Amino acid sequence: MQATANSYVEKKKGILYFLKRDWMLYLIISIPIIHTFIFKYCPMGGIVIAFKQFNPMVGIFKSDWVGVKYFKQFLSDSTFWNVFKNTILLSIYNLLWSTPMPIFFALMLNEVRSTRFKKTIQTISYLPYFVSTVVMVGIIFQILSPTTGIVNHILSLFHIPPIMFMGESKWFRTIYIASGIWQGTGYSAIMYFAALTNIDQELYEAANIDGAGRWGRMIHITLPGIMPIIAVMFLLNIGNVLQVSFEKVILMQKPITIDVAEVINSYVYKRGLVGMDYSYGTAVGLFQSIISFVLLIFANKISKKLSETSLW
Structure with a gap:
């Protein structure tokens, strides 16, 4: 009562x-x-530009309506489909490598018994995330330089000729993914560290009594304990699958590597802003957002059926 x-x-x-x-x-x-309202929702009104022959002199609403003209234009453009392929490949490789690495890092560090050592490693692993993209790409160029780079210096000790890592298309995706893992693994592992602290310690004690080793406890207790957060983080990554880092790609691009380095974000920037074809750039960006949204809904439904974990 x-x-x-x-x-x-x-x-x-x-x-x-x-x-x-x-x-x-x-x-x-x-x-x-x-x-979020000002910088995410208010700009959505500009989506209408994708359906108009936008003229900055007369404004959005007075510009001529052209319907889906620009959607047909980029869908029939062979250059766009090469850009789309590059984006998909980079996104898939990034998803396959960048998703499990923070999990593996968190699981391994969780097994360390020295609290001081664990905190030191955690702090060191967070630092690359706060390095600006410009500085990070500059470091990459220095490390992989064919004349002064440490990598080519090591190769020369084995009588291997210098390799133009940043000047060959075949190395672009590898360097992009590897540098992303180095920069983001520690910071991305924070969520998993937090999830690990919520696992009931009595489960580990019971497993010890039953004779389970470290690998057994990790497989049967730790992994199931953080599986919900793994599912949620994977779904969030799926939603950003086509959002390849614009700044990093632009800084790493060279004319000789453009065939594999051009992605949707850089394509929209060059065509829409630099080329002042605003309507075309907006149409491509809207197409990218729709694909990402559909993938997120699809992945969320699958996750809900398989693991009963979902975003909504």
């Missing part, structure tokens, strides 16, 4: 009471909400 009475009183107080009582919490949460 007391609980029911309290619930009734809480409802009668109304929203103003809770706003006054928890104003600090509402203020904190309002900042990301306002940011």
